[in-house]
Amino acid sequence: MDWLQILAAGVLATIGPITAGYALSAIGLNLQFGYAGLLNFGHVAFMLVGAYGTAMTVEFGGPLWLGLIVGIVSAVLLGLLLGIPTLRLRADYFAITSIAAAEVIRLVVRSSWAQPWTGGVFGIQGFADDFHQLNPFPTAELYGFGQFVVTGRSLWVMMVGWALVILATLFVARLIRSPWGRVLTAIREDEDATRSLGKNVFAYKLQALMIGGGIASLAGILFALDQQSIYPAGFEPRITFIVFVMVILGGAGSIWGALLGAAVFNFLFFATDSMMARLQANVDWIGAILSPAEAGLIKYVLVGIALMLLMVFRPQGLLRSRAEGRADAS
Amino acid sequence: MRPDLDIAHEPGVAKPDPVLTIDGMRRAFGGLMAVDIAHLEIQRNTITSLIGPNGAGKTTLFNLLTGFDTPDAGHYSLDERLLVGIPAYRVAQHGMVRTFQLTKVLPRLTVIDNMLVAAKTQPGATFRGAILGGWHSAERQNREQAMDILQRFGLAAMTNEYAGSLSGGQRKLLEMARALMVKPTVVMLDEPTAGVNPVLIQSLLEHVKDLRESGMTVLFVEHDMDVVQSISDWVVVLAEGHVIAEGPPTVIARNPAVIEAYLGKHRGEDVD
Numbered sequence: 001m002d003w004l005q006i007l008a009a010g011v012l013a014t015i016g017p018i019t020a021g022y023a024l025s026a027i028g029l030n031l032q033f034g035y036a037g038l039l040n041f042g043h044v045a046f047m048l049v050g051a052y053g054t055a056m057t058v059e060f061g062g063p064l065w066l067g068l069i070v071g072i073v074s075a076v077l078l079g080l081l082l083g084i085p086t087l088r089l090r091a092d093y094f095a096i097t098s099i100a101a102a103e104v105i106r107l108v109v110r111s112s113w114a115q116p117w118t119g120g121v122f123g124i125q126g127f128a129d130d131f132h133q134l135n136p137f138p139t140a141e142l143y144g145f146g147q148f149v150v151t152g153r154s155l156w157v158m159m160v161g162w163a164l165v166i167l168a169t170l171f172v173a174r175l176i177r178s179p180w181g182r183v184l185t186a187i188r189e190d191e192d193a194t195r196s197l198g199k200n201v202f203a204y205k206l207q208a209l210m211i212g213g214g215i216a217s218l219a220g221i222l223f224a225l226d227q228q229s230i231y232p233a234g235f236e237p238r239i240t241f242i243v244f245v246m247v248i249l250g251g252a253g254s255i256w257g258a259l260l261g262a263a264v265f266n267f268l269f270f271a272t273d274s275m276m277a278r279l280q281a282n283v284d285w286i287g288a289i290l291s292p293a294e295a296g297l298i299k300y301v302l303v304g305i306a307l308m309l310l311m312v313f314r315p316q317g318l319l320r321s322r323a324e325g326r327a328d329a330s
Numbered sequence: 331m332r333p334d335l336d337i338a339h340e341p342g343v344a345k346p347d348p349v350l351t352i353d354g355m356r357r358a359f360g361g362l363m364a365v366d367i368a369h370l371e372i373q374r375n376t377i378t379s380l381i382g383p384n385g386a387g388k389t390t391l392f393n394l395l396t397g398f399d400t401p402d403a404g405h406y407s408l409d410e411r412l413l414v415g416i417p418a419y420r421v422a423q424h425g426m427v428r429t430f431q432l433t434k435v436l437p438r439l440t441v442i443d444n445m446l447v448a449a450k451t452q453p454g455a456t457f458r459g460a461i462l463g464g465w466h467s468a469e470r471q472n473r474e475q476a477m478d479i480l481q482r483f484g485l486a487a488m489t490n491e492y493a494g495s496l497s498g499g500q501r502k503l504l505e506m507a508r509a510l511m512v513k514p515t516v517v518m519l520d521e522p523t524a525g526v527n528p529v530l531i532q533s534l535l536e537h538v539k540d541l542r543e544s545g546m547t548v549l550f551v552e553h554d555m556d557v558v559q560s561i562s563d564w565v566v567v568l569a570e571g572h573v574i575a576e577g578p579p580t581v582i583a584r585n586p587a588v589i590e591a592y593l594g595k596h597r598g599e600d601v602d
Contacts, residue, residue, distance in 0.1 A: 178460035179452045179469065186436050186447040193434035196396065197448040198422035198512055199455075207457050253438075327437050327494030 006278065008147035010271030016154060019266045020161030021222040025239075026246045026258035027168045028215035033244070034252035035176060036208035037188030039095035042082070042102030043216060043243055046075045048235040050217025051224040052109060056117060058127035067127070068221060075217030078105075079210035087205045099237060110232035123231025131225045132156070157226045164222065165259060168215050173255045175211070184208055185253070249310060251317025260318055268306055272299040339577030339585075342369035349374040349516060349547045350395070350426075355404030357387075357394055364390040365401070366571040372516075377538060377548045379558045379579070382568035383592055388551045389431060391568070392520055396428045397421040408516065423450075425515040431524065431551075433501040435508075437494025441485060444493050444504060445476035448511035476511060483507040483537060499530040506537060517541055519550035523557055535561050559583065567591065 013019060025047055032038040053071030058064055086097045109118045118124070137143070137152035144150055150158065175181050186194040187201050195201050224230045242265070250261025273296065279286045280295035290298070310317075316324060337343055348371035357365040365387040372378050380388050393399035395406060397418035405414040408426055422428075436444050449455075449472040454465025480486045483503045488496060493504060502522055509517055522538065523531050539561060541548050552558050558565060558579060565582040567575040569591035575582060582588055 175457075175460050178463075179446070179449075179454035179465055180457055180460035182439070182443055182447050183455055185439060185443075189436035189438055190434045192398070192418075193430070193436060194447065195398075195418045196422055196428050196430070196434075197508065198419050198427075198450070199447075200417075200419045211457075324438055324492060327492030 002278070004147055006271055006274045009274035010267045011148060012150065013270035014263050014267040015158065016150070017157040017161045017222060017226040019262050020158060020165050021219045021226070022243065022246060022266065023165045023219075023259045023262035024161075024168055024222060025216045025219035025243045026250070026262045027165070027172055028212040028219070029243050030212075030247050030250075030252060030254075030258040031172055031175075031184075031215070032208050032212035034247055034254070034257070035181065035188060036184045036205055037091070038087075038205060038209060038212075039091050040098050040209065040212070041095045041237070041240055042098035042100070044235050044237060044239040045082075045098075045102035045105045046078060046213040046216035047220030047223070047239065048102075048105060048109065048232075049075045049078050049220070051220035051230045051235075052118060052124075053217070054221050055124040055127045055224055055230055058130075059124055064128065064130040071221050072214055072217050075220075076210045076214045079213035080206065083206040083209045087202055087209065099240070102237065102240065106232050106235050119231070121232060123229060123234075125229040128225045128228050132228075157222070161222050161226075164218050168218065169255065169259060172215070176255060180204075188253070245307060248317060249307065251319035254317065254319040257317055257319040264318070265303070268303050269299055272302045339575075339581050341573040341576055343371070343576065345371045345373040347374045348372060350406065350408055350549070352395075352406040353404055355391075355394060355401045355406060357390055357399065357401045363571045365394060367391070367404070367573055370566065370573055370576075372547060372549055373564065374547050375542060375545060376563040377542050377550070377561055378564045378566060379562040380549060380551045380566050380568060381553075381555075381558055381582075385570075386568040386591075387571040388568055389520060390571075392428060392518055392551065395421075396426060396518060398428075422512055422514075425513070426518065427509040427512045427514040427516070428518040429502075429505045429509060429520055429522065431520040433498070433505050435493040435496065435501045435504055437492060439493055440490050441480065441493055441496070441504060442473070442476060442489045444508050445480065445511050446472055448508045449476070450511065450513050472511070479507045479510050482540070484533070499526045499534070502526055502534060503530075503537070506534075510541075514546060516547045516549060519548065521551050521553065523552065523554055531557070555583075 025043065028046065029040065029043050032040045050071040053074040054067035057067035057070045082098060082101050086094050089097065108114055110121050112120055114120060132153065135153065135156040137155050139151065139153045141152040142149045143152065143155050183194065183199050184204055187204055191201050246261035246265045247258055249265055250257030250259065276295040276298045280290050280292055281287065337345055350372040352367050352370040355365060355367045356363065380391070382388055390399065394401050397416060397420065400415060405412055407413060408424055411424060413421055413424060436447065439447065452465060452468050452472060453459040454468065459465055477486065480489060485500065485503060485507060488500065493501070496504060506519065506522065519538070522534060526534060535557065538548055562579050565577060565579050566573055567582060567588050574587050574591055575585045577585070
């Protein structure tokens with residue numbers, strides 16, 4: 001049993017582009033859910049629109065930089081279109097309509113009708129060459145030490161991804177620490193009270209949905225650039241709920257919580273994945289009762305147990321204060 | 331300023347210098363007419379109590395006046411500005427602020443943040459202002475004003491506590507203090523003494539009187555008749571959605587229509 005290898009699997013996933021992407025998505029959702037209290041169950045749609053906006057622009061002959069702008073702007077517009085009819089609804093109805101809207105978008109994108117533009121179920125591949133040409137590191141070179149190595153290709157995506165994460169976090173921090181952010185938090189606490197104090201609750205919620213959506217589109221774009229391949233199955237509703245878990249884990253409504261939640265979640269997820277694969281292969285009695293595919297599913301069980309323990313012992317998340325948690329309960 | 335007691339004690343009477351005027355306002359829920367007021371004026375700079383038995387339409391009227399509900403017919407004006415049909419946040423911006431029967435503090439915000447959220451002038455409360463910055467001087471002024479008000483309401487020691495950790499009475503005080511941050515002309519209090527311990531009620535009522543002394547108009551719903559008698563300048567009685575009587579508190583207490591509305595029509599008659 002090589003514990004170092006298991007640790008390396010966890011650490012590499014945690015510092016890799018996947019975690020950076022999830023962290024971006026979580027930062028966007030944290031603004032919507034953690035601060036404004038919006039139960040946005042269609043969050044993955046913003047990632048989809050970002051990724052497809054970028055890929056389709058390149059596919060139709062546009063430059064990559066234009067694709068990035070199209071991706072982000074489309075996601076912000078999606079926030080506007082989704083928000084205008086639904087944000088006046090009660091929180092639970094908004095949750096239902098947002099998940100439905102996200103599924104409608106995904107199903108339209110994967111339909112054979114849309115195949116000439118979106119590639120249907122096969123998606124779009126090989127649209128980010130321009131991005132990888134900018135890479136200052138030799139692609140095949142290995143960086144790091146011992147088990148902890150990444151290729152030059154990954155290193156480039158990681159650097160861009162984490163730079164975006166830091167920028168997005170600082171942007172949200174500036175907003176949240178302003179009076180605008182205070183109104184947003186007030187809306188989460190009590191919509192009617194905030195309304196009675198002369199604040200246009202609807203406009204604030206719409207702004208939060210649009211800005212959070214724009215940040216989440218960066219997550220979709222980062223995944224697309226990293227993998228050079230997007231397809232509708234990568235944007236199923238479970239992505240939304242994984243991001244929710246990350247936000248709650250880190251502490252909904254704390255500025256660094258989204259980033260920490262994404263990192264902790266992915267570490268647990270990939271380390272247990274690596275551990276179960278090894279146990280299945282090397283320990284006889286485990287190999288006898290679990291097939292490799294079944295061992296692969298255990299990670300979901302372990303992550304679930306870890307989350308339950310967290311909810312029991314630290315329901316306010318890793319980064320929020322205990323006093324704040326108590327104030328909520330009373 | 332005391333109200334002019336010479337005016338007639340009858341429903342819909344015209345008053346000198348009304349701040350709030352209601353005309354032909356009706357609101358039905360299905361077949362039930364919850365509010366049906368032909369004409370009602372609220373005199374500026376007075377404390378007016380709105381009383382009536384359960385289901386008389388007091389809270390519905392509050393909701394209609396503050397934009398939380400829309401009337402089926404009729405209109406009302408604040409300072410001669412027609413307000414009907416505009417959303418709740420605009421009503422507040424025009425200077426009429428309400429509190430709620432079930433106190434609505436913002437539990438996971440500190441007491442001072444509860445106050446600052448309500449601040450009327452704050453360029454940083456818009457998205458553009460938050461991005462551009464430059465809101466810190468307004469913040470300092472608002473904080474000073476908020477501390478002033480908190481001091482007056484005896485909440486200064488709680489400034490940095492979460493509002494969720496306050497007692498029921500302190501929450502009522504905070505809600506009232508917070509309303510003042512909007513710089514209102516009319517303050518509408520929905521049962522300010524409900525669930526407040528008797529010791530605190532007296533100090534709470536002093537604060538209500540202070541609102542009048544500093545030039546505001548107070549309209550409040552109340553069930554406790556002792557409270558109504560002790561601080562109201564004028565009492566409006568609602569029953570089944572209608573204004574059945576208005577007048578000074580001592581006169582209202584003797585009004586047969588009011589006694590009938592509270593105690594029933596056939597009081598003292600033999601039952602067959």
